Amino acid sequence: MAERVRLMIDGRVVEAEPGTSVLAALWNAGQRTIRSSVTGEGRGAMCGMGTCHECQVRVDGVPHRRSCLETVREGMEVRTDG
């Protein structure tokens, strides 16, 4: 897999292998904390399979996307800061 996908995570360019989930791309970029809970606690992924909603991010402006269910795409814009 020579081809790499480039996406933006919170304004930073990150490269990922095609087929990688957005969650894995965040993980590989060293980001364990992904969202803020309703009382402001930092949270990261728990279930990795779309059940717990702890890994929600904004993808291309759309909020509440589960990053474990999203696959990286060239030019994708991911925001973990709301």
Add this chain to the structure above:
Amino acid sequence: MAEPFDAAVVVVGAGPAGLAAAAHAAEGGASVLLLDRAPRPGGQIWRHRATPPRAARAWIDRVERSGATPLFGATVIDVPAPGCLLVEHEGLGRRVRYERLVIATGARERFLPFPGWTQPGVVGVGAAQALLRQGARFAGRRVVVAGTGPLLLTVAAALAENGARVVGIAEQAPLGRLVGFGRTLTRHPRKAAQGLGYGTRLLGIPYRTGSWIRSADGRGGVERARLTNGRREWTWDCEILACAYGLVPNLELPRLLGCETAGEALALDEVQRTSVPGVFAAGELDGIGGDALALATGGVAGTGAAGRSVPAALLQARDRERAFAVAYKRTFALRDELRHLAGPETVVCRCEDVPLGRLESCRSSREAKLLTRAGMGACQARVCGPALGFLRGWAADSVRSPLEPTPLSVLEDQR
């Protein structure tokens, strides 16, 4: 225009059970539609990015040859009428009509609250494996694997193989029961061989039985796990704690349909029929039993859904795997101490941040919802429901549609 999404048999879930059901139903002459939320077949156990594992390949090929129609990226969100599902696919709401339905929605992990379990870096055990298969790198990372069940070894081996430093494995079941389980494995050579394989890859990694996580400590993320065996405590430094207490079946769709449950599984008859006419179920909904039971129950359900009589050999294979599932359940039964890990400040409902202390006066999951919002967040009690089921003995509250958070546009614009 033709209604391309309707079929005599609709199968929900394309893991081992759903694949087997779809293949058997289509081979039995039925028109079959196989739905899955994921972008490709395999379910959680056969999850892959490019190349499916060998066992999965055979079934994926067989489904292709059978003439069943697969539809991936398709999420069931409601049952608007008998014999009809509302499915979200590519941002649209589609009605799918069926004569017979096979539900093979699999299972999720059971998480139990302990101090620090909401810290980033605390994940499930299957979750760690899912992350790995999604492309997450673990090389050089220190991981503690804890909870219960054979999955701990599978995942620890996979993590070690991918360069993780597996600090230790903590299995809550006592050694005595594990030895007994080991003996039943000799009747299942394939499973015993798997066990040996993990054993060699896990050499040198501490494996503590009768041991469990007391807390995950750290600031802004887990830095160490505190463990106990009931007599002494110790810590293992790690940046990832993978911890889960077995699996619970995904019963939301069958419960919305009105299917009767039996304990944590569905009430099913000899040929995998639920209490609702025309609705069959297979795989983990039959009781947690792994891929072999899933394939066997899927085969029975698919054959039955196609209106064929089920061959005795298929039923015998199913019953053999059910016996294994019973031994599994006995071996990895959860110890009482796990009910008392969470303190009054420990968050139980992670979506609404409800601590255990606020549930003190509640007597049911319904009451907890009304008084504290526990179970009303995005996951709809999929995490805290089974946890409170174990901690408090509360039955799950009724299931409501939509089954998944759904954009309003999908509900408005149905075809």
